[in-house]
Amino acid sequence: MSMSREKQQGRREFLKTSAAAAAVTIAPGVMLHTLSADAAPRTEPVTDKVRWGMLIDANKCADGCTECVAACDKENGLDLVDMPEGADPSLWERQRPRWIRQVKLKDNLSGRITNLPMMCQHCEEPPCVDVCPTGASFRRADGIVMVDRHICIGCRYCMMACPYKARSFIHAEVAEKPTHTPRGKGCVESCNFCVQRLDNGESTTACQEACKHQAIVFGDLNDPDSAVSQALKKYPSVQIRADLKLNTGVRYSNI
Structure with a gap:
């Protein structure tokens, strides 16, 4: 029946x-x-009609808050990595793979301390791509800078070239990992703007969703009506190491 x-x-x-x-x-x-x-998987090639980017308001980043880091770790399987037996906990916490680092900036004149998340800045002219001997580090047409783990040889030139210390190296075997983030020993990795979400019809990053203080605005920099473009028009913003003229996809306000 x-x-x-x-x-x-x-x-x-x-x-x-x-x-x-x-x-x-x-x-x-x-x-x-x-x-x-x-969600629906991408059916068309990536083009430069879109450039993904992010604005982070440092005034809204609360001291001690790690919600964006925890969300990134969970989204990409970094929380599945266990501390090696016998390792020093404080040393492990400083050296474990991180796609987002919490950074404190101090103004030498005023003494003001600012907290902000630091991840891959998704440069228009990425130094990591310039130095990679195999092409494993590459920039997509939509502005996302990534690592192809299939051809990464672990030379770590990209880590040395990155002025933001945004990349991590996987030293040990990875016992557990999600299918959308196939991590492996001997490869370099970094923030990819949650590309697995974007390529499947979603429009937010894990860190943006997790931020309780609404400090992160993400979207299409090429769309004048997007939330991130409107925020950039409304608030003054800066690039970290603007002197390098890399035209980063991540901008910061109130620092």
Whole structure:
């Protein structure tokens, strides 16, 4: 006997809700993260019509808040890495892989201290790309700077070239990882603006969603009507190391 219309509708809604949050183990150490019900994989090539970018208001970054870091770690599987046995906890916390670092800036004249998150700045002219001997470091047409782990040889030239210390090197085997972030020993990694979300029809980053203080605005810098473009028009902003003329995709206000 077939299910009633009400039961069928209820079952469909249950499956949609479950799919939005599901994380299924498909092999030891590999977690399959399904897309939300409304997300759709990209069907067209990336173009320069869009340039993804971010504005961070340092005034809203509360001292001691690590919500954006925790969200980034969870989104990309960095929270699945355990501290090596016998390691010093304080040293491990300083040296563990991080795609976002919490940085304190002090104005030498006023003594004012500013807290801000520091990640890959997604430069228009990225030094990491210039020095990479294999092409593993590359910049997409939409402005996202990434690492192709299949051809990264672990030379770490990009880490030395990055003026923001935004990249990490994976020294040990990675026992657990999500399918959308295939991390591995001997590779360099860094913030990629949650590209797995953007390429599947979403428009936010994990750090932006997690920020309780609304310090992070993310969107299309090429769209004058986007939230990030409107915020950049409204508030004065700066680039970190503007003297390098890298035209970064991440800007900061109130620093």
